[in-house]
Amino acid sequence: MTTPVIELRDVSRGYDDGPPALSDVTLTVHAGEAVAVLGPSGSGKSTLLNLIAGLDRPDTGTVTVAGVRVDELGEAASARHRRARVGMVFQFFNLLDDLTVADNVVLPAQLAGMARGEAARRAADLLDQLGVARHARAYPGRLSGGERQRVAVARALMNRPALLLADEPTGALDTASGEDVSTLLTELNAEGQTLVVVTHDLALARSCTRRTIQLVDGRVAGDVSVEPTR
């Protein structure tokens, strides 16, 4: 068994007076795994993703990512941990409109203090690898949805993270673009990238992950490992 990249132990998180968004969740994700977190709206998927990314803290329990207790980190340490070990891909891409594609991709490296030349080379390689190098000097607004998500993936991979988190990565894409992104994620995982995909799209889960965690009302209702349907 490989080293755990994510370890959640008895994690609960609630907001205000409502029912807990997550309740006593315990799960482990190992390096190289591709995991889909499925569930209907309000099941706690986004909360789980935020806790793993260090964007939020649990009320109880522990969250360990790449050997670091992220639930104990302060804001600054959490940011440093995130940019070093976690890449994030969002449903609506969250590219910065006033930066070129290349500048968007290179940003995490620049925030981490990577040398300018090295960062530029790495960004160029990634854009080339993901098939969007020709758009390097363009602005995100001129790209198609699928291309934007490819750029977002390139940006997420910029600092060679141990973990790639994707929040509904195909949710804002048409079918063809969605399949394109799904393929990309599968290829990344095949190359050894640990992947956690939060989605309510069963097809996406089946196509690019080998394990499915089902959340219902904040609890793990199922944790099934399957072979991808490719």
Add this chain to the structure above:
Amino acid sequence: MSALSRVVRSGVARRRVQTVVIGLATTMAVTSSVLGGSLLVASTAPFDDAFAEQRGAHLSAVFDAGKATPEQLSVPVDGVTASAGPFPVTTITPSDNGPGRNGAGGQAPGGQAPLTVAGRTDPGGGPVDAVTLTEGEWADEPGELVVSADGPHAHSPTGSAVGRRITLTDGSTLTVVGLARSVSRTADGWVPPSWVTAPESYQVLYRFTAAESVDAGREAVVAAVPADAMTGSQSWLVLKKAADRSVAVFVPFLVAFGVLGLVMSLLVVGNVVAGAVGAGTRRIGILKALGSTPAQVVRAYMAQALIPAAVGTAIGAVAGNLLAIPVLAETEDVYGAVKLTVAPWVNVVVVVGALALVSVTAWVSALRAGRLRTVDAIAVGRTPRPGRGRWAARLTARLPVPRPVGLGLARPFARPARAAAMTAAVLFGATAVTFAVGLASSLNQIQIARDHDAADVTIGVSDPGPQPGSRPGGRPAAAPDPAAVSDVIAAQAGTRAHYRTSRTQVTVTGVAGTTAVVSFTGDATWDGYQLVSGRWFTQPGEAVAPTPFLAATGTEVGDTVTLDDGGKTVTVRIVGDVFEMSNDGMVVLTDAATLTAGNDAKGATHHIAVQPGTDVNTYIDSLNAALAPLGATARPGRSGQASDTIILINSLTATLTLMLVAVAAMGVLNAVVLDTRDRIRDLGVHKALGMTPRQTIAMVIASVVVIGVVGGAVGVPAGVALHGAVLPAMGESAGIGLPASAHAVHSLPELVLLGIGGLLIAIVGASLPATWAARTSTATALRTE
């Protein structure tokens, strides 16, 4: 509650920062407007108001008690509408140590200037000179004294002189029981008539039918009383001229700050309200989608701006009135006015004007939003128009600075209108600070030039000549031999330089009244005398004189004037325009050898500079021991006592500048808050990508650096230019030429520091939103629509 009311209430509550900033900006604007407006109004005619209220004397006449009886002085006089007196007058000389220097003329022997006191049973209520009791009570019992609130005896080392016991040279004592103000400056103090058992003279105060024809009135009085009985008189026109000159100094200064404050208020309030409407565009779209009419939207957004503005206006009006109380009290002292209050119409104009301004600004902005198509309003939301400032983003991405700093530097170019408003706020703030610092420095230089008291040690001898507000009838004390005193000073170990002055009154051909002549023995150039133009006199027959004298005589540097010293005429050549404020600028400074001998006999003031390293107190002790046989006493020099006018202007400058800087910083704060809110999702992305709180703060702070630098770079020269325009105007209004040291007050390092001040204003304004941005939850930011 109507739907519109609910929208307004929720809008006010939801946009807390904007609500607070609108409230604070209007508070500051209204406060400064009420304060400035009140001062401007109060400064228009304080002397005239006070003179009318006190029924001031057009002529204060003093008669020799040996040549006229009270009955003879009570005869009717043609052209006199009212008179008061005769009041018995005497001169008293305190023997205890007093306040020291007494104007440019120096000190009285024994350390306390003599007081001319009049015997009066009550402060006023009569037909002329209703003296206003400002503190304590009237002197009803023998041994009680009321002193002039404008005189040097009004203060004791512990504050007010009320309660102080004054021992006179004859051994008797007087207790100060009150302070009073006479706009006609009829006496230094008042005592019960019964205390003046042997009056030296009598004072009669007259009001004439023709107030401007004082000379004719004086002649009528002289004709009505026994021959040669009148020994002195004072025209109200002289006092009015001096008061008007003092007031005139304020007007350009207040106008400058008033204009700065008004423009600043317009800018910030307009920007805040426009920003609030702009930031709510998406909300407006939703309201319209739900069925709100454009008129309802406009009303809702106007109300959202007007509610905090109304609260701010109310608070500002109260604060302005409260602040005006001490400032106007100071102004009363400066003007010699009786009671200055905030003019009610100033409050009305400011309050109505501020609300109208906010309404118009909000209406224009809300109208724009109200006309926006619903679909566009929803689509536009708070996202800036794409494409703006991309060139800046590209450029800053290549700058050799940390990436968060580069991201911040590009921000202003994405919102050029907002950045321009912020820049203007910083610019005005920097202008105000530069102007204020320059003005304070200039006033300091004027104070130094006015005092010309670089001397470490002084020995004052009486007969300083008539000072503004002094009364005739003073009695000079015996003086030691000035030449002998000079010899002792010269022989004293530790003396580096010394000179002495003596004063006399002369008449100048073509000029009414008398002119003071200060005669110098020894080199006085080290003592801080400053020239407006020309040079210091170097030989007998040469003289320097201040601008008012040159104006009154119609002469310029290089011309000659003829002085008549008791029938002996002396022609002197004016070689310099000197900054000298004594005797209302009607003074000539010249070598002692220029005039005929005899001035020294009337007394002299000695000014001494000690050698470096010499302990002044030890020097004074030693010198006083040597001077004891001559009856002179040395005292420390450098009074360092700023004039009330300068203290008041400095206080006002500091208050108004702080307000303007605060408003400027709030303008930046509001704009950065709006910007942060606009970019909250981008902020979440940055943080999700690993931007630390410190990097977030750096990015937000960097977003105002360009604004601060540009605002400072333009604002500082603008402040220098404003200073360059206002200062001469102040001098011109006061009828005085200012020395070069008062004009050239900005040094390059100081200007650089002031430029950095602009940056500081921007950074201070951005600090709070930067902290908020750093603390914003990433998850929340990413969820924000």
